[in-house]
Amino acid sequence: MRLIKYLIICIICVIFTSRLNAEVLKTATDAQKNEIRSNIAKVSASTNSLECNFIQKKVISVLSETFVSEGIMCFKKQTNLRWQYNKPYKYLFLLSGGKVLIKNESRTDKFDANTNKMFKEISEIMIGCVNGTMLTNETKFSSQYFVGQNGYVVKMTPKSKELKRMMNIVSLTFSKTDWAVQTIEMVEQGGDKTIINFTTKNVNKTISDDLFRIN
């Protein structure tokens, strides 16, 4: 009897603590949805450049692993993006003028983003996530809007088969104060997920064009 009592207490504790940890999300009303969309559009229009650090966590269930990498992201209107990993490996993804440069420790590759369908989609998603314009891309994603304690969450489900194979759902969390993207969470079919947190944001700071140069 004592053992059963102990087990029941344990189960109640586990349920209670997991509820405390999980952020409660409320479905946004139509008015809130319009407010979120218009504010994000305003911020996106007024953001000419953005520089921030990011921490990326990849959760792999089959290996009970959370792989953490860090880097710097720079964005400059209209479609210049520098996505650079510094820890624990060096890797650079550069998008500028419809061209893509990928550089790792051993080699550098250049592609024309428009001739490579996969790179075109990845580029659009990355820029769309950073400046929030992905919310308006209703041909590729269906969106659900939520209001959380820490921010507004938009959960996006891909419509195309290709994207569905890569990710089940993409969640963007926007700050309640500055309406900028705080977190990107990509959940895959098997339940593994990638969470990218943006920190130390510099909005409209002067960023040299050299950082986006693809020779």
Added chain:
Amino acid sequence: MSIKRFLTICFVSTSIILFGLSCAPKISQSASDPSASAHKISCFSFPDTSNLRFRATISINNVQLSGIMISNLKRDTVTAMFINEFGINGFSFKTCGGKLKFLTVMSKLDKWYIKRVLSKDLAFMFMEARVPENGHFFMYNSTKFQYELNSSGTISKAKRIPLTCFSKDKEMNGILENSNDSITFRNLKQNITYTFTPIK
């Protein structure tokens, strides 16, 4: 006369096939025979509790896939996952005793001929083979592996040589080199190079 000839051809061809089939299992058995084994060898030194993390590249002719390979060893089974730098899954697999099973494969790689080559190469690189003390080669899956060990007991160099009865090509088709900095395996037949550099 023609029936006799037909029966003779049938008998000879059946004998050849049966002889061929009987050779391959014998080779496999010699590798998995526990009485002949003294210790286990592998290309990687797996930690007991944590996962092994590598910066990984797979180069096929002039195309390169780069990412992170994370793996662990539990009992005799290695579980591993290859993800790209952005965290997108490339493929994951389990391998044990020279056999490999893919758990997930990204759509671009999900072709039988790609998986066939990858599974043979990865099964070799992530194997845990039982070998006799002071041995220099072992055999399984109709393949001969000639190896050298380094001071820590992991494989420093290995050659993969096909050993099937019907194989015309009996020359080395793969070579593995393990330096302090990285582990490289070259599939000479398909011209694929796998490089693993430990992430510290």
